[in-house]
Amino acid sequence: MLSNFTTGVVMKYGGSSVANPKKINEVADRIVERKKKFKNIVVVVSAMGKTTNNLISMSKEINENPSKREMDMLLSTGEQVTISLLAMALASKGEEVISLTGWQAGIKTFGHHMKSKIGDIDKNKIENYLEEGNIVIVAGFQGVNEVGDITTLGRGGSDTSAVALAAKLNFSCEIYTDVKGIYTVDPRLFSKARKLDYLSYEETLEMANLGAKVIEPRSVELAWKYKVPLYIALNTNDVVGTVIRGEGNNMEKNSITNISVIDNILLVNIELKTKNTEKINNIFVQLGNKNVNIDIISQNKFSDNNYLISFTTTNDNKIIVSEILKEMNLNFNFIENVSKVSIIGNAMRTQAGVASRVFEILSKNNIEFHQVSTSEISISYVIDDFNVKNIVEILAKEYNL
Amino acid sequence: MLSNFTTGVVMKYGGSSVANPKKINEVADRIVERKKKFKNIVVVVSAMGKTTNNLISMSKEINENPSKREMDMLLSTGEQVTISLLAMALASKGEEVISLTGWQAGIKTFGHHMKSKIGDIDKNKIENYLEEGNIVIVAGFQGVNEVGDITTLGRGGSDTSAVALAAKLNFSCEIYTDVKGIYTVDPRLFSKARKLDYLSYEETLEMANLGAKVIEPRSVELAWKYKVPLYIALNTNDVVGTVIRGEGNNMEKNSITNISVIDNILLVNIELKTKNTEKINNIFVQLGNKNVNIDIISQNKFSDNNYLISFTTTNDNKIIVSEILKEMNLNFNFIENVSKVSIIGNAMRTQAGVASRVFEILSKNNIEFHQVSTSEISISYVIDDFNVKNIVEILAKEYNL
Numbered sequence: 006m007l008s009n010f011t012t013g014v015v016m017k018y019g020g021s022s023v024a025n026p027k028k029i030n031e032v033a034d035r036i037v038e039r040k041k042k043f044k045n046i047v048v049v050v051s052a053m054g055k056t057t058n059n060l061i062s063m064s065k066e067i068n069e070n071p072s073k074r075e076m077d078m079l080l081s082t083g084e085q086v087t088i089s090l091l092a093m094a095l096a097s098k099g100e101e102v103i104s105l106t107g108w109q110a111g112i113k114t115f116g117h118h119m120k121s122k123i124g125d126i127d128k129n130k131i132e133n134y135l136e137e138g139n140i141v142i143v144a145g146f147q148g149v150n151e152v153g154d155i156t157t158l159g160r161g162g163s164d165t166s167a168v169a170l171a172a173k174l175n176f177s178c179e180i181y182t183d184v185k186g187i188y189t190v191d192p193r194l195f196s197k198a199r200k201l202d203y204l205s206y207e208e209t210l211e212m213a214n215l216g217a218k219v220i221e222p223r224s225v226e227l228a229w230k231y232k233v234p235l236y237i238a239l240n241t242n243d244v245v246g247t248v249i250r251g252e253g254n255n256m257e258k259n260s261i262t263n264i265s266v267i268d269n270i271l272l273v274n275i276e277l278k279t280k281n282t283e284k285i286n287n288i289f290v291q292l293g294n295k296n297v298n299i300d301i302i303s304q305n306k307f308s309d310n311n312y313l314i315s316f317t318t319t320n321d322n323k324i325i326v327s328e329i330l331k332e333m334n335l336n337f338n339f340i341e342n343v344s345k346v347s348i349i350g351n352a353m354r355t356q357a358g359v360a361s362r363v364f365e366i367l368s369k370n371n372i373e374f375h376q377v378s379t380s381e382i383s384i385s386y387v388i389d390d391f392n393v394k395n396i397v398e399i400l401a402k403e404y405n406l
Numbered sequence: 407m408l409s410n411f412t413t414g415v416v417m418k419y420g421g422s423s424v425a426n427p428k429k430i431n432e433v434a435d436r437i438v439e440r441k442k443k444f445k446n447i448v449v450v451v452s453a454m455g456k457t458t459n460n461l462i463s464m465s466k467e468i469n470e471n472p473s474k475r476e477m478d479m480l481l482s483t484g485e486q487v488t489i490s491l492l493a494m495a496l497a498s499k500g501e502e503v504i505s506l507t508g509w510q511a512g513i514k515t516f517g518h519h520m521k522s523k524i525g526d527i528d529k530n531k532i533e534n535y536l537e538e539g540n541i542v543i544v545a546g547f548q549g550v551n552e553v554g555d556i557t558t559l560g561r562g563g564s565d566t567s568a569v570a571l572a573a574k575l576n577f578s579c580e581i582y583t584d585v586k587g588i589y590t591v592d593p594r595l596f597s598k599a600r601k602l603d604y605l606s607y608e609e610t611l612e613m614a615n616l617g618a619k620v621i622e623p624r625s626v627e628l629a630w631k632y633k634v635p636l637y638i639a640l641n642t643n644d645v646v647g648t649v650i651r652g653e654g655n656n657m658e659k660n661s662i663t664n665i666s667v668i669d670n671i672l673l674v675n676i677e678l679k680t681k682n683t684e685k686i687n688n689i690f691v692q693l694g695n696k697n698v699n700i701d702i703i704s705q706n707k708f709s710d711n712n713y714l715i716s717f718t719t720t721n722d723n724k725i726i727v728s729e730i731l732k733e734m735n736l737n738f739n740f741i742e743n744v745s746k747v748s749i750i751g752n753a754m755r756t757q758a759g760v761a762s763r764v765f766e767i768l769s770k771n772n773i774e775f776h777q778v779s780t781s782e783i784s785i786s787y788v789i790d791d792f793n794v795k796n797i798v799e800i801l802a803k804e805y806n807l
Binding site for chain 2: 085
């Protein structure tokens with residue numbers, strides 16, 4: 006819990022937590038509980054369960070390639086339904102409450118439709134309603150841009166709305182989800198994984214970037230920038246979750262905090278007869294033009310004047326990558342069914358030898374890797390899918406996770 | 407058609423016309439057709455088919471008596487879904503198009519939630535989009551009030567939005583429905599009823615007030631006030647509908663234009679021993695305080711110092727009326743299963759003897775009536791339900807409707 010940090014709290018509930026009227030009522034009960042501790046409560050909610058998918062499928066029946074502005078117009082109704090229903094639920098429990106859409110809550114966005122960014126929040130209206138004693142329910146994922154169009158924030162949008170509101174109001178932010186918090190390893194991969202009580206922003210960001218699905222990197226970054234204390238917990242709020250703040254002094258006891266896995270990786274190998282920097286550069290320009298995100302890149306000379314360029318991307322880019330590389334007359338192959346396993350720890354930067362110890366473990370267990378990359382606080386290996394569960398268990402035991 | 411009156415047209419489609427993606431596509435086809443004739447087209451739409459009912463039933467699961475502000479927040483999502491889907495449909499047919507919610511379209515409202523009235527429309531945004539060559543799709547039934555809350559306009563709200571926009575833009579207004587136009591008599595009551603090509607505002611208003619369900623009185627009143635040419639037609643636009651404008655010269659040929667019926671009437675008789683004006687007045691004050699709408703009132707002395715006060719209201723007020731009258735210790739009874747049959751014609755004011763002729767017809771056919779009331783252009787009779795079909799046929803034949 007974060008009750009001692011701030012004068013108010015932003016509570017965020019995602020789509021599965023508000024999937025039907027019964028669940029909305031349960032969320033309302035949690036908010037009533039929290040209201041006993043906090044004078045100021047802002048709640049951010051997503052669209053109910055399958056609402057967004059239903060709206061998308063209706064739109065597909067009408068137009069295979071709808072304008073993004075109109076998609077925002079359509080999808081933003083989802084959260085508007087949730088905020089009004091949640092406000093009704095709270096009112097029926099005797100609370101003073103008011104719901105606000107993104108534009109009513111003063112959430113100003115910029116950038117493209119369906120992936121807008123929050124530029125600023127005009128917090129006057131929210132603060133006035135809070136002062137009058139209201140619980141304020143805000144539609145997540147949405148805002149209004151400079152021409153008065155409704156916009157949505159794209160992936161992880163509601164988390165971002167919640168963190169941005171907390172930053173602006175100087176509140177802490179509680180993200181309620183369907184998991185109990187952040188774990189040392191995904192419990193589906195390693196059943197003995199432990200829930201972490203505390204994490205630093207940096208570690209959380211690295212984990213979010215490297216595959217932990219609990220929270221989007223974007224909202225962690227924002228929380229870090231504005232030093233918003235974050236709390237990630239189960240939506241029933243009956244187990245203690247994970248607190249994210251500061252640089253994580255508590256973490257230095259462990260050299261490794263977390264193992265994250267991203268699956269559905271496509272490894273692309275390109276053979277070049279000469280080391281032509283311009284040509285190599287051009288490959289990545291072409292890929293970038295088609296919005297193909299590249300992750301790990303490596304380059305090796307494997308015999309006289311034979312160069313191997315390798316990079317990873319997500320598997321759904323297979324067709325477009327193939328088209329681009331064929332058009333450039335390149336000699337390439339794909340390695341599929343690989344995952345990226347990342348070992349993350351804030352202490353990595355102060356403790357030498359972590360990387361070499363991992364190499365040793367992999368080698369001792371006959372686990373081959375296709376690629377490796379390192380950051381200040383993480384090492385990532387691209388390995389075959391069939392090795393993932395094995396290596397995660399070995400590393401989790403090695404580092405006592 | 408109204409193409410010769412104005413430089414632009416507001417086309418309005420109700421919920422059953424846009425009930426699913428297929429129907430939305432068909433509406434889009436009609437709009438594309440109309441766009442060939444008009445440079446400026448604004449389209450007003452309601453929520454899709456059952457959407458509003460679904461939203462209401464979800465809200466009832468959560469709160470039996472939800473705040474009207476939150477109901478407006480909830481229900482206004484219905485039209486927002488329709489406008490975006492219709493915009494997508496038009497875009498897929500190659501049209502330039504943009505959708506606007508009530509607040510984006512500048513529709514400013516005042517008064518209570520769920521029955522707000524349009525105060526003014528800031529038409530700048532719509533005009534700019536029209537100038538750029540867009541078809542502008544506006545969410546009907548909704549607006550924004552002076553504190554920035556989303557409001558809805560209540561019964562007949564989308565028609566009112568359409569007429570108000572037409573008035574402000576100096577356009578004509580086409581209301582597309584699931585009937586072919588306005589008939590001399592409801593075709594379900596009299597199969598030989600004729601569709602009317604022209605009607606005056608006054609006759610239409612009287613008909614709307616007296617039970618014709620095609621259009622709400624409120625929007626006719628607004629059209630009349632701003633002299634907006636109205637056209638009511640089938641949503642497939644493949645039959646000629648009814649044009650409403652002016653004082654209706656074409657109408658003077660007929661002494662009677664239309665017969666309308668309102669069913670589910672409750673006739674209340676109250677017996678008083680003395681003619682106590684204060685007491686009588688108090689009855690209606692009490693009823694008014696509880697929002698019981700009273701229609702026809704009559705008062706008769708039926709024996710020495712025995713007075714009978716009768717009034718009609720709708721049947722759903724039975725319980726509340728009973729409570730109020732019991733509390734006042736009044737001697738009363740109800741007559742149920744009665745309807746109000748109205749005979750309407752602009753010419754009635756210039757031709758004497760219409761009322762006496764109707765009395766004669768009723769008497770000749772042994773049809774008793776409980777009450778009668780007259781206006782400048784109509785006479786209404788409260789009669790038993792079992793007589794309705796009979797009297798409608800007799801009158802329709804008598805007046806060649």
